[in-house]
Amino acid sequence: MKSHMTAEEISAQLTQIIRDAIHKAGGWIGFDHFEALALYQPGLGYYANALQKFGTRPESGSDFVTAPELSPLFGRTLAVQVGEALQATQTCEIYEFGAGTGALAQQLLTALGSAVEAYNIIDLSGTLRERQQQTLAPFGEKVRWLSALPDAMQGVVIGNEVLDAMPVRLLARLNGAWHERGVALHEGQLVWADQPTQARPPCEVEGAHDYLTEIQPQAEAFVASVAERLLASSRGGAAFFLDYGFPEAEYFHPQRHMGTVMCHQAHQSDMNPLVAVGLKDITAHVNFTGIALAAQDQGLHVLGYSSQARFLLNLGLAEAMAQTELAGRSQAQKLMAEHEMGELFKVVGFSTSDAWQASGFAAGDRSHRL
Template identity: 55%
Template sequence: MNAPRTPDHADHSVVAAPLPGHPLARMIADEIRHHEGWIPFDRYMELALYSPGLGYYSGGKRVLGHVPQDGSDFVTAPELTPLFGETLAKQVAQALDATGTDEIWEFGAGTGALAEQLVSALGDRIKRYTIVDLSGSLRDRQHQRMIKHLPELAHKVVWADSLPEQFDGVVVGNEVLDAMPVKLLFWTGHEWLERGVGLDPASSVEDPRFIWLDRAAAPGSRPPSEYQDSDFVPDTVVETHAPAEAFVATLAQRMGTGAAFFLDYGFPESEFYLPQRRGGTLMCHQGHQSDPDPLSAVGEKDITAHVNFTGIALAGQEAGWQVLGYTSQGRFLTNCGLLESLQQPSDSPNAADFKTRAAVQMLITEHEMGELFKVIGFVKGPWFDAIGFVHGDRTHTL
């Protein structure tokens, strides 16, 4: 998979319009007019993904699935094979035992596939499984899934709109950090500008079209301080991840005792800001195809950016967590026994068929999800040697 790119600074051309009369596009256009013709990209991304009843994740669209024909745009690891959740459950079980807790908190639970897998594998080991998800349509889908597939355990699963002021337990987040809004900064060779979104003056109120516009960045808006401006070549676009880091810090502050595991695609900071990644990592997904244009088909496609795991680690540490480990998804799942799960006798009902083996290969091989996706773990309370990081821990690279 190639590193995603944002549009080049020199290209401020008008992009394709969303569907005529799209209410989300009109709403965003109204906000742009209200703010003197410009909003920062992180605000645009927030509106495009999470506007109540209209956004990509909050508007009722089916986003997760295996093929474009089912109306979906992408597939996540729990959808590929239940072995993903069953394997992750071994790490979660160890964390529950080590911290003396009995609750799981999952953020961004999608279709509920991972929740089903974890609840099924852990059974009576957990008292409650809380899903925090902003999408009402996904919540309904998750609830129906639990009733259908786990009738005897479905009562353990509850939903929340927000996090309590204090909680204990194990936090799980699979592909949740990448969907949090990012700021875009552009280096001219002389100064940092903030990339934002404006309106094409030739478009109509009924059919607004969006363009890229850059403005002077706020004082202090730049990549992390250990990077000098001279480290970046002119026309470089980078993302900064304040919302994701604030989210992690809030979890750390409010957790009494417990652990947390985040699985997502991304890099440590030393790789995130490589000179050759001059276009950033912003990418969209629609119909199981990728494109770098977040300004078209607003509300109809996912907008995402790779995770800066160094920033996530620092945010967690500064708020009270200790880093348990950091490694590739392939190594993490292998450490937790994924390959052993394939060694079932051929007459076993859990014997791995060709489809399952292909899914496992996608999860762990370097040219698929195995290397691009990383896992970071945190703990607050008793330290333990997490099994997912026993071999190949890369914490030293953060």
Template identity: 60%
Template sequence: MQTPPAGSVSAPLSSLIRQAIARHGDWLPFDRFMALALYAPGLGYYAAGDRQFGLLPSSGSDFVTAPELTPLFGAALARQVAQALRACDSRELWEFGAGSGALAEQLLDALTADGLAPERYTIVDLSGALRQRQQARLARFGAQVRWVSELPDTMHGVIVGNEVLDAMPVQLLHFDGTQWLERGVVVNDEGFAWSDRPTTLRPPLDAPFVPGTVTEIHPQARAFIATLADRLQRGAAFFIDYGFPEAEYYLPQRHGGTLMCHQGHQADGDPLVDIGRKDITAHVDFTGIALAAQDAGLEVVGYTTQAHFLINCGLVERLADADLKTRANAQKLLLEHEMGELFKVIALARGCDASFTDAPLGFVHGDRSHTL
């Protein structure tokens, strides 16, 4: 049982979740709980505030992402984006989950400096609070930047998403040694608690799982990719996130799964405490992403580590004239024990010139598509 201490959950969000549990027969699958905890309008973690992203806890933030570490991240990514824009014959750029707006600012500045300023930069973000923060940061770009809450029927352009897939709700599975159970959330006299029910759901990989294993499956992330593929008539998409290919994700040794929470730049594994006041996340199954893309008609044109991708895109050369602080922060993007190995980049495309799809810049060295 997991019970939140008094005052750890906002009363309106707690009430909303309790109502949802009651409506679903007094048991709510974890993916629905996670969706409410993160995205309930005006109440969820991403919907009720805008200070999640920051370099240090003193800023009131909960975690740092690559664009907050150094603008060199966006400058390097811009080189790959520029190649894709040319090859896909587009000047339109889309970003999903733009966070603080840092990456959008870096990409717009870098592409403009290279003479390839997007005619339109569209941000898709579910958080009204974050949208306001982004609008303030990107005001100097005027009408070049726009915000939408829904995708058009057709898209032509280049898409980027940094740490978007990991925030999509996941289903939790528990293996008790003889059968798989789906993990959900119930209400008791003390608060919220775990409860498991038998299920026909299974991990995508048949491995010798040990009793007590808890792991995640990612139907919402796969559905998102399928929808995106259905709309993208011509273009490319780049997703950067922490995760593994299927064979590494579902190792028997990873018996605790990857579900994690972040608050005040500290991590914990209890999503039933401080609901709405901390991030809930899970690592990405990149094999699942690749299969969903291919099933929907997209081509997987590259998959590699963040370190290889950024080096291929010229990050190391940019460090030559950088100051000590910038070098130190940029090293965190590359080092194996920091973000360099755990974070991966996957590139998807349809209808773009072979000069890009055969040799995308960020994957020239160290491509790992064969591991998917």
């Protein structure tokens, strides 16, 4: 870990690694290759370096806030669904991917108590793992860190803002012809460069105008791997993914011609991932139709798909807010507000069995729109 390095040194070293990768590849790498290096290069990538990331305000040096840091009611409410899923599947383990600061794990473990015998965290960031270990120390050996997916998993899988950080491929329709957009060099600087490709979005994009979008084979492969491992266990389980995104018809809408790749730094957003490499988050919205199909193709059942607001309301967030002080209610309101996280963020749930109904999708289920 290179915790002694300055931000400028991190970015400079990481940029040089990317330059070397471009030279080795013959002058061009796909955006997914670039994004993997920018986010996950050991010791240097955004999620692998020691710089501050999570926090509610930019003064802390943070770049963005996630729902568990925004309000402890997020995890407490989600625990209602997780507890129900544990009971329905007769399991007692949780697997959380990309656990961030450990805030969500803390909230779930506190709320669920003895219903959870093991809480497994799979996170690529060594720096964040240290922070998680400090936060979760009171729970002792109940919390375990895994370096890879086990061959079989039985229990409940949680992924909060995980899928959006998985590298995507960029497709650009230019003058009616599809290209893959990647990264090349011009006078030593990282620049965009397009190459003809046979790859296509999963559905036809109407119109003849220039159009930029993403496809997400890595996120879909990840969900397929999770599904395979849940189905490989004797008891199976369930999985819930919470993230910002759309169903396919909205994702590839003709008017969404700029793509969804976005960067986050100091609570500001921009659309240029080629600068300040390693110092800002790079994300893309999730195509939830592709995620659902990847899970179904492996044999999982869709429990439901809804906005985060509806999901949390179904699980009792409003009642929990009513018992909270004003400041806490104000923060929790952002989890549901349409202009905050409530509508942009979605929740999709899966299970190895279709013998139970998930309360989080009891009203407002949009599975028919996937």
